[in-house]
Amino acid sequence: MPLVAMLATALTACGSDESGGKAPEGKTDGEKVTLRFSWWGSEVRHKALLEAIDIYTEANPNVVIEPEYGGFEGYYQKLVTQFAGGTAPDLTPLSVDWIDEIAVKGDLVLDLNTLKDYLNLDAFDKEFLDSYAVYDGKLVGLPMGANGMITLYNKEFFDRFDIAHDTVWDWETIHTIGKQVHEKDANAYLLGMFDYRIFLQPFVNQLTGNQWIQNDKTVGFAEEDVTKAFSYYQQLIADGVIQPVAESSLYPDMADNLQWQNGNIGMMFTLASTIAKVKTYTPGVDVAMFPVPSDAKTSAVLVNPSNPLAINKKSKHPEEAAKFASWLLTSEEASLVLKDVFSVPVVKANADKLVEEGLIDPTVAKAVDLALSNPGEPVNGLSSNQELNQIAQDILERVAFGKVAPDAAASELTERLKDKLALIK
Structure with a gap:
């Protein structure tokens, strides 16, 4: 609407x-x-x-x-x-x-x-x-x-790699097309940085239909759900779908990423409120829906003030x-x-x-x-807690650098979140 x-x-x-x-x-x-x-x-x-x-x-x-x-x-x-x-x-x-x-x-x-x-x-x-x-x-x-998470893409990049502007994105499509892009040009990546908020939480929410952290201070997922997310993330890195983390981590703000500014990254997940800044570097952009699998239990599309x-x-x-x-x-x-x-x-x-x-x-x-047009459930306060988010982000980064396997990362994440939740009044 x-x-x-x-x-x-x-x-x-x-x-x-x-x-x-x-x-x-x-x-x-x-x-x-x-x-x-x-x-x-x-x-x-x-x-x-x-x-x-x-x-x-x-x-x-x-x-x-x-x-x-x-x-x-x-x-x-x-x-x-x-x-x-x-x-x-x-x-x-x-x-x-x-x-x-x-x-x-x-x-x-x-x-x-x-x-x-x-x-x-x-x-x-x-x-x-x-x-x-x-x-x-x-x-x-x-x-x-009014703000919302969307897929922002470089129109020139899409044309260069024959990517249809009306592509309906889900996680499988991202992997398939992103792998093709990198095979055509080893210096090009479909996606830039991934972090907890724009990937891990929505990916898992789509699997479960739950809040990341439930209102009763329990985690809203099973270890296997997070293992799936970490495994997918590692596959994106291995297949060149996403810019190497050693490079992307230098730019907390994707708009400042030199590879993005030089046209070597095709799209990012970002909030509508950041588009004005991105356009100062890359005026030729357009937007598409955030990735939502057809079997998702919730869109997990972030909408907020x-x-x-x-x-x-x-x-x-x-x-x-x-x-x-x-x-x-x-x-x-x-x-x-x-x-x-x-x-x-x-x-x-x-x-x-x-x-x-x-x-x-x-x-x-x-x-x-x-x-x-397809918002997820409003994120509750606990799912936005900075300390809990930092735990997830730290483990996600270790997965990205290959320092921990997806299943071990999922187990560690679950236990560390539970321990921190027990301390939250």
Whole structure:
């Protein structure tokens, strides 16, 4: 179902404010209020957010917003250190992978339902918020966009190797076509980096139909399911379907991978929100559905809010932070500045306006529509737990380098996850 259609029903039913959220903006009175707003991203995102801040503070002269921004690498470590030291910013987007530690277990950000008088929540699709931004009954942040995992491919690469653009991808097709590509050109690979989130978890979820980690703190798979995933991964590496891990590991962000930029890698699995950055290096890209086998018990297609914007529980000015967040994510004025730097806006009126004026990259819009057409079950908090994810990632990397056999890796993974889950309160 297209994004605009998905949002229409709920927005019509709740009678949302067609002003696009200007009501919560307000004017501040009295003493000057200073808010720290931190984020990560590309130069395009930085420029857009800085412009939006200038617009808001000009209309609200008693508010000072101090921007803090940079790249993604190291952002999480810096943020948790700031929270631990009581120096975290008033506002920060969250990656969905951090929500369990920061918002649920850590209880470090406000439940935005407590600030509803300062937020234009009616502008959002309630079903989307409830499914993707509410954890343990707590609205952890306002979605900065609708995001989804898709297959992003280089059109020129596909043409060079006679790969049909309308190929329906599953794991078998990837192996078959990827092997053919590498046999034709030993320097070419169908795929770049694989990691826990874009391969291991969805592959196993498709086999089981379960959450990776169940809500009762048990693993949602059998060892044989993970053995199958590890064996498949080793086969991709052996047959040259995927770029050697010794090379791909040098680039945590696939967009920066020189082999990708030079046209020697055909496709990647990524979120819609990353497409703008990828296009700065490789403009000739298109999107396809994430691989889903015909017998999959769930698509496991990741759909989530693009970086829910959260408010620090220790903010001295939560109401003013809420007013700014609401304006930033619901006003038409802000949407015309941000465009699709956080993927497609969740607010229907703004998405419609941007589509109408051609201000959303059509590839991004297509990517979100694809993901939303067959979403997997929303990932629960435990399945996004950073410590649990790191265990899986470490073992996946050891499998990739041939340091552990698939069956031994599956056994180790299962036992280590169980041991860590026993320590999680």
